Amino acid sequence: MTSPKPRVVLGVSAGIAAYKACELLRRLTESGHDVTVVPTADALRFVGEPTWAALSGKPVSPRVWDGVAEVPHVRLGQQADLVFVAPATADLLAKAAHGLADDLLTNTLLTARCPVVFAPAMHTEMWQHPATQANVATLRARGAVVVEPASGRLTGKDTGPGRLPDPAELFEIARHVLARGAGGRDLAGRHVVVSAGGTREAIDPVRFIGNRSSGLQGYALARTAVARGARVTLVSANVALPDPAGAETVPVGSAEEMRKAVVEAAGSADAVVMAAAVADFRPADYRGSKIKKAEGAEPEPIRLVKNPDILAELGASRRPGQVIVGFAAETDDVLANGRAKLARKGCDLLVVNQVGENLTFGRPDNAATVLGADGSATEVPRGAKEALAEVVWDLVSARLEGPPSGVRQGEGR
Numbered sequence: 001m002t003s004p005k006p007r008v009v010l011g012v013s014a015g016i017a018a019y020k021a022c023e024l025l026r027r028l029t030e031s032g033h034d035v036t037v038v039p040t041a042d043a044l045r046f047v048g049e050p051t052w053a054a055l056s057g058k059p060v061s062p063r064v065w066d067g068v069a070e071v072p073h074v075r076l077g078q079q080a081d082l083v084f085v086a087p088a089t090a091d092l093l094a095k096a097a098h099g100l101a102d103d104l105l106t107n108t109l110l111t112a113r114c115p116v117v118f119a120p121a122m123h124t125e126m127w128q129h130p131a132t133q134a135n136v137a138t139l140r141a142r143g144a145v146v147v148e149p150a151s152g153r154l155t156g157k158d159t160g161p162g163r164l165p166d167p168a169e170l171f172e173i174a175r176h177v178l179a180r181g182a183g184g185r186d187l188a189g190r191h192v193v194v195s196a197g198g199t200r201e202a203i204d205p206v207r208f209i210g211n212r213s214s215g216l217q218g219y220a221l222a223r224t225a226v227a228r229g230a231r232v233t234l235v236s237a238n239v240a241l242p243d244p245a246g247a248e249t250v251p252v253g254s255a256e257e258m259r260k261a262v263v264e265a266a267g268s269a270d271a272v273v274m275a276a277a278v279a280d281f282r283p284a285d286y287r288g289s290k291i292k293k294a295e296g297a298e299p300e301p302i303r304l305v306k307n308p309d310i311l312a313e314l315g316a317s318r319r320p321g322q323v324i325v326g327f328a329a330e331t332d333d334v335l336a337n338g339r340a341k342l343a344r345k346g347c348d349l350l351v352v353n354q355v356g357e358n359l360t361f362g363r364p365d366n367a368a369t370v371l372g373a374d375g376s377a378t379e380v381p382r383g384a385k386e387a388l389a390e391v392v393w394d395l396v397s398a399r400l401e402g403p404p405s406g407v408r409q410g411e412g413r
Contacts, residue, residue, distance in 0.1 A: 005034040006178050009076055009112075011085035011105045012052075013092035014042030016155050017121040017164035021086045022047060024167040025055045028174065036076060038062065038105045040092070064104050076104070077111030082178050085109075087121035087164050090132050093146075097135035115177045115185065117145040119170055119245070124160035143185050145177060145229050147246035169223075169245030176227030176386070186397045188229030189404035190270040194221045194247075195262055195310075197237035199255045201282035203302060206290045213277035215239030217327075217366060220385040221273055222247045224393055233265040237276055255279050255307040262310055270404060271323040271396050274311050275351075282307050315346025321401040325349045325392060335369060342371050349373070349395055351388070370395055 008028055012021050018039075028035045037052040041062045052060040077083065085092065085105070092105070096118070101107045109116065118139065126132060127149060136146050147170070150163040164170075177184060196218020200208040219241050222234045226246035234247040237258055243249040250265070252258045255278050266272045281304040291299070311326045318324055324347040328338045331354065338352030353368040367382035370391065378395060380388050 005032055006081045007079055008033050008035045008174065008178075009080045009083045009108055010035050010037045010056075011083060011088075011092075011108070012037060012039040012043045012047070013085065013087060013089045013105070014040050014045065015087040015089045015121045015164075016046060017087040018043050018046040020164050020167050022051065022055060024084075024086055024170050024174075025052070027167065027171040029056060031171075031175075033178075036080075038076065038108055040103055040105055062103055062105065064107060074107070074111050077108040078113070080108075080112055080114050081181075082115050082117070082174060083108060083112045084117045084119070084170075084174050086117075086119035086170055088118040088146075089120075090122050090126045090129070090135075093118060093120060093132060093135045093139065096144075097138040115145065115181070116143075117147065117173060117177055119147045119164060119173075120149050120162070121164035122149075122162050123154055123158060124162045127162045140189055140229065143188050143229065145173070145185060145188070145227065145246075147173060147226065148231065148248055150243065150245070165245030166242060169242060172223055173227050173245055176224055180228065180390075184227070185229035187225055187393065190230045190400065191233070191268055191404070192225050192230045192396075193233045193235065193262060193265045193269045193272040194218050194225065195235045195237070195258060195272075195274050195276035195278075196222070197239040198277040199237045199258055199279045199307075200253055201255065201279050201307070202286055203283050204287040204289065204291050209279055209282065209304075210238070211277045211279065213237075215241055215276075216364065217385045217388065218273075218275035219244055220389040221275055221392060224386060224389040228393060228397075233269070235261045235265065235276070237278075255282065255310070259308045259310045259313070263313065266314060266322075267319075269322065270400055271325065272314055273325040273392065273396070274314070275327050277327075277329060278310060279307055281305065309345075311345045311347060318346075323348050323396050323399045325351065325396060328352045330354060335371075338369065338371055342373065347373070348399055349392070351392060 037056050037060050049060045095106050150165045151161045152163040197215035198211040198213030200210040202208050222232050222244045225232045232247040234249045237252050250261045284303040284305045326347045328341050330337045334354050342350040350371045351368050366385045366388050368380045370378040380391050
């Protein structure tokens with residue numbers, strides 16, 4: 001007997017970004033999900049009922065009284081495996097936070113006992129208003145996943161935070177939340193920092209010292225943390241990947257830039273996961289113009305100096321209850337070198353993996369041993385990098401103590 005399709009309620013509120021939800025709906029239906037679209041009445045001013053019905057294969061209505069014999073305002077929420085609202089306007093967030101129920105979507109939100117995800121989209125001033133931030137904090141405290149909006153072009157000429165993230169990224173959040181089920185929001189209210197990619201240390205305006213890190217593992221960590229309810233700061237070095245939906249992405253280039261960004265973000269973080277490949281050394285002298293090749297002469301040696309040890313600094317300056325996770329990419333004596341590094345760095349967990357030709361860097365899969373300062377060792381067999389990310393967050397979640405850091409300073413959360 002085949003298992004039933006996962007049942008998703010796609011809520012759509014009245015924002016110009018409603019047209020993007022059509023692509024999210026397409027991805028959900030084509031991947032085997034049973035999707036019921038529940039728009040608000042004003043959302044239909046942006047995308048009409050025929051479009052939603054054609055894409056979902058089901059009748060669409062914002063009204064409580066349509067099909068009343070089936071009690072849709074109760075049944076939809078009771079039977080859903082996931083309720084995903086995209087876009088979620090400031091008005092919809094306010095109604096959800098205060099338990100108002102004046103249409104089919106807000107009634108569904110009140111009856112849902114499954115995971116609920118809100119993907120806000122609105123102008124920057126509305127997103128940053130203290131009332132909206134308080135409503136977001138309330139919803140997150142209740143266990144809902146509220147995705148951080150992206151920054152970019154908004155309606156008209158305005159730009160800033162408030163843009164609906166890319167539908168492909170929203171689909172990944174939906175997929176992760178469904179995979180974990182109702183108990184999967186163990187990072188709700190937590191602020192986590194993830195570093196990703198590889199730093200580049202400039203030799204001259206053209207050349208640099210770098211490494212082969214693609215950022216795939218760090219981005220997998222960021223995505224899974226968002227799906228588990230965390231507020232995520234992703235410090236990204238030289239990565240050619242789309243920003244994960246719901247994460248605040250801070251681009252950096254060098255190890256010094258990464259140190260500054262990570263240390264600043266770590267001040268309010270419950271956990272820091274250093275998945276980036278940070279260069280150990282940088283050129284002692286930066287050449288302001290391109291180094292030219294002289295005929296018949298060997299190039300001058302490039303003298304190197306040590307870069308800051310960000311992981312060791314985090315381990316030495318951690319706040320009480322903060323969990324620090326490092327990564328160790330090794331080619332030889334993998335576990336022995338990993339245990340020595342764990343002792344030196346002062347972190348709680350160290351993810352040790354073997355790197356080399358066609359291993360780890362740039363690949364979609366990974367295998368690792370996660371060493372704990374408590375003497376534990378968790379083997380993670382080769383598989384998708386998302387699977388390793390889930391294990392890392394399981395281990396982090398088990399070590400988190402005290403209340404979540406919760407709110408950003410000065411933002412009313």
